[in-house]
Amino acid sequence: MATARRNPLLTGVFLALTGVLGAVFLYPLVWTAITSFSPRPGTGQSEGWGIGNYTALAEFQAGLWTYLANSFIVSLITVALTLVVSILGGYAFARFRFRGRNVLFMATLAILMVPYATLLIPLYVILNSVGLQNSLLGVGLVLTMFQLPFSVFMMRISFESVPPELDEAALVDGCSTFSTLWRVLLPAVKPGIITVGLFAFLAAWNDFFAPLILLNDASRMTLPLAVANMRSQVMGVIDYGATSAGVVVLAVPCILLFLVLQRHYIRGFMSGAFKG
Amino acid sequence: MTTVLKSTAVKRGGAPGRRHAVGWLYAAPTALFVLTLFIVPLVLVLQMSASDWPLLRGNQGWNFPDNFVEAFDHRLFWQAVGFTVLYAAIVTVLLLGLGLGLALLVQEATRWKSLLRTAILVPSALGLASAALLFYVLYSPQAGPFAWLMEATGTTFLGTPTGALFSTVFLMVWRFTGFYMLLMLVGLNGIPEEVYEAGRIDGASRWQNFRYITLPLLRPTIALCLVLSITGGLLAFEQFYILTAGGPDNSTMTVVQLIYGVAFRGQNDLGLAGALSVLALLALVAINAAQLRAFRRPKEEN
Numbered sequence: 001m002a003t004a005r006r007n008p009l010l011t012g013v014f015l016a017l018t019g020v021l022g023a024v025f026l027y028p029l030v031w032t033a034i035t036s037f038s039p040r041p042g043t044g045q046s047e048g049w050g051i052g053n054y055t056a057l058a059e060f061q062a063g064l065w066t067y068l069a070n071s072f073i074v075s076l077i078t079v080a081l082t083l084v085v086s087i088l089g090g091y092a093f094a095r096f097r098f099r100g101r102n103v104l105f106m107a108t109l110a111i112l113m114v115p116y117a118t119l120l121i122p123l124y125v126i127l128n129s130v131g132l133q134n135s136l137l138g139v140g141l142v143l144t145m146f147q148l149p150f151s152v153f154m155m156r157i158s159f160e161s162v163p164p165e166l167d168e169a170a171l172v173d174g175c176s177t178f179s180t181l182w183r184v185l186l187p188a189v190k191p192g193i194i195t196v197g198l199f200a201f202l203a204a205w206n207d208f209f210a211p212l213i214l215l216n217d218a219s220r221m222t223l224p225l226a227v228a229n230m231r232s233q234v235m236g237v238i239d240y241g242a243t244s245a246g247v248v249v250l251a252v253p254c255i256l257l258f259l260v261l262q263r264h265y266i267r268g269f270m271s272g273a274f275k276g
Numbered sequence: 277m278t279t280v281l282k283s284t285a286v287k288r289g290g291a292p293g294r295r296h297a298v299g300w301l302y303a304a305p306t307a308l309f310v311l312t313l314f315i316v317p318l319v320l321v322l323q324m325s326a327s328d329w330p331l332l333r334g335n336q337g338w339n340f341p342d343n344f345v346e347a348f349d350h351r352l353f354w355q356a357v358g359f360t361v362l363y364a365a366i367v368t369v370l371l372l373g374l375g376l377g378l379a380l381l382v383q384e385a386t387r388w389k390s391l392l393r394t395a396i397l398v399p400s401a402l403g404l405a406s407a408a409l410l411f412y413v414l415y416s417p418q419a420g421p422f423a424w425l426m427e428a429t430g431t432t433f434l435g436t437p438t439g440a441l442f443s444t445v446f447l448m449v450w451r452f453t454g455f456y457m458l459l460m461l462v463g464l465n466g467i468p469e470e471v472y473e474a475g476r477i478d479g480a481s482r483w484q485n486f487r488y489i490t491l492p493l494l495r496p497t498i499a500l501c502l503v504l505s506i507t508g509g510l511l512a513f514e515q516f517y518i519l520t521a522g523g524p525d526n527s528t529m530t531v532v533q534l535i536y537g538v539a540f541r542g543q544n545d546l547g548l549a550g551a552l553s554v555l556a557l558l559a560l561v562a563i564n565a566a567q568l569r570a571f572r573r574p575k576e577e578n
Binding site for chain 2: 015021022023024025026028029035059084086088089092093095096101108113114115116117119123142144145148152177202207208212213224228242243246254255258264266
């Protein structure tokens with residue numbers, strides 16, 4: 001780029017080309033946001049600009065609020081369980097030696113190797129047999145399992161990067177291992193916790209395949225599933241306006257979280273690179 | 277690392293038996309999840325693949341190897357395998373090429389480049405299903421911004437097998453390029469400046485720098501990207517389920533779509549779906565093992 005900086009013409013060309021490139025990535029998002037408010041015959045917003053498409057979305061089948069609530073419940077269960085399991089597990093792997101430690105850690109990472117579908121079909125049968133069919137809790141449990149390789153790995157390296165002297169001092173002072181974890185270590189691994197929580201939320205909020213297989217009652221569906229189903233519902237005519245509105249509702253929390261927590265986001269990706 | 281752990285265990289002075297017990301106590305939730313939601317389903321899918329297991333009536337007893345024979349004889353099996361491999365190859369080449377190219381382009385920390393980086397990264401914040409729904413509207417011959425183009429040319433983006441394939445590939449490139457760019461950036465940052473310094477002193481050209489310094493040192497990153505991208509490509513589901521539903525004429529039917537269809541849409545045959553799942557698992561493990569071996573060997577020679 002050194003040459004580009006020296007020559008104003010080349011700099012201009014470089015700025016123009018990369019500007020177009022950036023626009024290609026932003027255009028679909030901007031277009032969808034605008035479309036969701038713009039008038040189009042045959043949608044909830046047939047004349048003038050407004051929130052007609054969002055009203056249509058709100059009134060679709062069980063209603064936007066039900067689907068939003070379902071998505072929030074699944075996300076909440078997944079984030080809470082993922083945090084509890086991966087913090088305790090990461091602590092165990094980082095600070096204790098116990099029989100089967102490496103086998104359990106490898107088994108946890110092995111979840112990554114198995115195709116989603118390979119596990120979801122038997123999980124469908126298993127959840128049915130224990131009365132968790134069509135259940136948001138069931139989806140949350142399954143999504144937590146899928147989050148574990150990343151989360152346990154992330155928490156393990158977070159705990160391992162804390163100097164052992166820190167918790168040893170607390171243990172010597174007579175703290176139990178749990179209060180050492182709670183009062184001394186948790187504040188030290190806060191960035192890891194935020195990263196794990198963020199990725200668990202995004203995974204649960206956006207997941208499509210697990211709810212598709214595990215939920216079949218219209219009133220239990222999560223938002224991605226409901227928006228996808230909406231396309232084929234209205235007498236074979238696809239309501240593109242309401243679909244755009246649905247995409248906006250799905251995307252806004254993710255984009256906001258991304259912009260606010262970009263640092264943690266990148267940290268999460270980086271731990272992926274460490275694995276290799 | 278093990279020595280560190282050993283020394284802490286000794287320093288803490290707890291009896292070894294007790295350390296074991298406490299360690300297990302903290303690991304128990306992980307073990308419980310892995311056992312009940314991973315190991316047990318894995319065993320069950322093996323049993324399913326060797327059993328007559330209709331969706332609604334449940335297990336009807338062993339029938340090995342009927343499901344596997346049926347899987348290979350399924351009229352869409354080889355077509356789906358071929359399409360999935362083709363799709364995975366195209367997506368992998370594009371994502372790795374663009375990821376690396378863009379990483380090199382935005383590597384420096386100027387304001388414009390960091391803006392550019394954010395723009396390329398924003399789509400990767402979206403869920404895959406959301407992104408697919410977005411492009412479903414964008415590609416629409418009625419509501420999309422390219423409706424005029426489709427009308428003028430008399431085709432639709434998703435109407436022909438080739439069009440449907442490349443429209444989906446574009447969606448995936450849009451959604452995932454930022455992710456691969458970021459991984460490549462992390463890899464590039466890991467290359468010490470001194471190596472380039474040495475290259476400069478030896479009078480290496482920019483291309484020589486890239487070919488003989490950047491690429492070899494980026495090898496682990498490229499290996500990781502390859503494994504992720506090929507695995508993702510071979511397991512493609514949402515993007516096709518939402519955009520093309522496998523159409524037109526099953527031309528974009530992937531292996532996972534086939535598994536889903538066999539299990540829950542139409543055939544309702546969990547035994548056959550289980551057999552297909554086991555085959556997919558074996559293929560994936562074999563491919564990833566081969567890739568890791570291929571990337572490890574030259575390193576050992578050095």
